[in-house]
Amino acid sequence: MxxxxxxxxxxxxxxxxxxxxxxxxxxxxxxxxSAPDPQPKKPVSAECSDYIADIERQVAQAKQAGESDGILAFSRSHAASGDDCDEELRNHFGGDR
Missing domain, CATH: 1.20.5 (Single alpha-helices involved in coiled-coils or other helix-helix interfaces)
Incomplete structure (x- = not known):
């Protein structure tokens, strides 16, 4: 059936x-x-750490002086010292974008 x-x-x-x-x-x-394993943080070199601290100091001075329009310019003369801090700068100031 x-x-x-x-x-x-x-x-x-x-x-x-x-x-x-x-x-x-x-x-x-x-x-x-397939989730990527978190990458361990690389230690920041002392030179890059000093450079980042210098930038933060300049930003703080600009804010205190009332120049807080959100635009600051920095020269690339630091790269001539041999230590390339691009990745560290990107991670510190804009890594969450």
């Missing part, structure tokens, strides 16, 4: 639901497993 059309639709709906749930579970597992 052939199956009724109603039970045939139920079987397809059940198979579709199982496939959807399986796909969602697999996607969740892949997303959880």
């Amino acid at each position: 052939p199956k009724s059309p109603r039970s045939n639709h139920r079987a397809w709906a059940a198979a579709w639901a199982v496939l959807c749930v399986t796909g969602l579970a697999a996607t969740a597992q892949l997303n959880a497993s």
Whole structure:
């Protein structure tokens, strides 16, 4: 005796639901497993630390002088000293962007 059309639709709906749930579970597992491991923080060199402190001092002086329009300019003469602090500066002042 052939199956009724109603039970045939139920079987397809059940198979579709199982496939959807399986796909969602697999996607969740892949997303959880592919999360990057947090990188350990590299120590900042003493020269870069001094340079960052100097910049913060200049920013504080500008705020005290009432020059808080949000724009400060710095020369790149520090890079000639041999220690490149670009990454440290980016992490300290704008790493959360």
